[in-house]
Amino acid sequence: MKQFQKTSELQSYLHSTGKSIGFVPTMGALHEGHLALMEASKKACELSVCSIFVNPTQFNDPSDFDKYPVTLEADLEKLRNAGCDAVFYPSVSEMYPNGTADLKSYNLGFPETILEGKYRPGHFQGVCVVVDLLLQAVQPTKLFMGEKDYQQIAVVQKMLELTNSSVELVKCPTVRSAEGLALSSRNARLSEEQKIQALAIYKGFNLSSEFAFKQSLLENGFESIDYVACVDPTTLLEKPYGEKPCLILVAAFIGGVRLIDNKTFS
Numbered sequence: 001m002k003q004f005q006k007t008s009e010l011q012s013y014l015h016s017t018g019k020s021i022g023f024v025p026t027m028g029a030l031h032e033g034h035l036a037l038m039e040a041s042k043k044a045c046e047l048s049v050c051s052i053f054v055n056p057t058q059f060n061d062p063s064d065f066d067k068y069p070v071t072l073e074a075d076l077e078k079l080r081n082a083g084c085d086a087v088f089y090p091s092v093s094e095m096y097p098n099g100t101a102d103l104k105s106y107n108l109g110f111p112e113t114i115l116e117g118k119y120r121p122g123h124f125q126g127v128c129v130v131v132d133l134l135l136q137a138v139q140p141t142k143l144f145m146g147e148k149d150y151q152q153i154a155v156v157q158k159m160l161e162l163t164n165s166s167v168e169l170v171k172c173p174t175v176r177s178a179e180g181l182a183l184s185s186r187n188a189r190l191s192e193e194q195k196i197q198a199l200a201i202y203k204g205f206n207l208s209s210e211f212a213f214k215q216s217l218l219e220n221g222f223e224s225i226d227y228v229a230c231v232d233p234t235t236l237l238e239k240p241y242g243e244k245p246c247l248i249l250v251a252a253f254i255g256g257v258r259l260i261d262n263k264t265f266s
């Protein structure tokens, strides 16, 4: 597996090969969810590239950024074993040589005003800035992203349209623990007891009202809830709770860790 920290070196390697490229952007602390994206890329493309970059411009909460798990050596080993061809792990100054004060902004419209966009102001602008920069560096054929971050996929799709990108965005299903907890790098910050309590998210998808879901989260160790929402899976417009087809999304805090998850009902 090739390892790069400089964009120019990554580019000269990738673009001399003439092969189709699958790209999996991540923030590291890799788990089976990330590796499933890598597997999908390997099936669909001749070369698979993963990036590891904890992007400061998408964190609205400085303590969330400070506590974000970093496990670079273990990540590199996992990617090697998964058959990743190249990993890109740039520094902040490599990604943002002119600083982060005056960055491009994107007219993302409605999806930026709701749910994650509402509770994490500026988050999706930061995601779009870094994904746009990474795509310019990697110039992939296909981009692989996970449905755990459902709204992120909608926002990145919009960014691809705004930038007239020809990259195909491939959505991959959420990978869960055997008990149902959506795998997430932030789970590393939970105690074993909190991981069991956090199953209330998965179980809550089967409850018949937003109120019952929220009550159950609060009774099972969650200290606060940003939202439990029911939306149309295509438009993301809110609709009556549980009326199919629908997507139920949740964001809630346990032990100071903010978890998100969602489930589609067709």
Ligand SMILES: Nc1ncnc2c1ncn2[C@@H]1O[C@H](COP(=O)(O)OP(=O)(O)OP(=O)(O)O)[C@@H](O)[C@H]1O
Residues within 6 Å of the ligand: 025, 026, 027, 028, 032, 033, 034, 036, 037, 144, 145, 146, 147, 148, 149, 172, 173, 174, 175, 176, 182, 183, 184, 185, 186, 187
């Ligand atoms: N459980 C999962 N199943 C499938 N894809 C996932 C899963 N978790 C993360 N991904 C995807 O991996 C990519 C990188 O995500 P990221 O590095 O933020 O990991 P994460 O585990 O979601 O971290 P966190 O939840 O702490 O933000 C994103 O496209 C994300 O949707």
Ligand SMILES: CC(C)(CO)[C@@H](O)C(=O)[O-]
Residues within 6 Å of the ligand: 025, 026, 027, 053, 055, 058, 127, 130, 131, 149, 152
């Ligand atoms: C897409 C991404 C790698 C951009 O930093 C991040 O938002 C993530 O890991 O989902």
Ligand code: BAL
Residues within 6 Å of the ligand: 058, 059, 149, 152
């Ligand atoms: N998984 C989305 C990246 C973030 O939470 O900032």
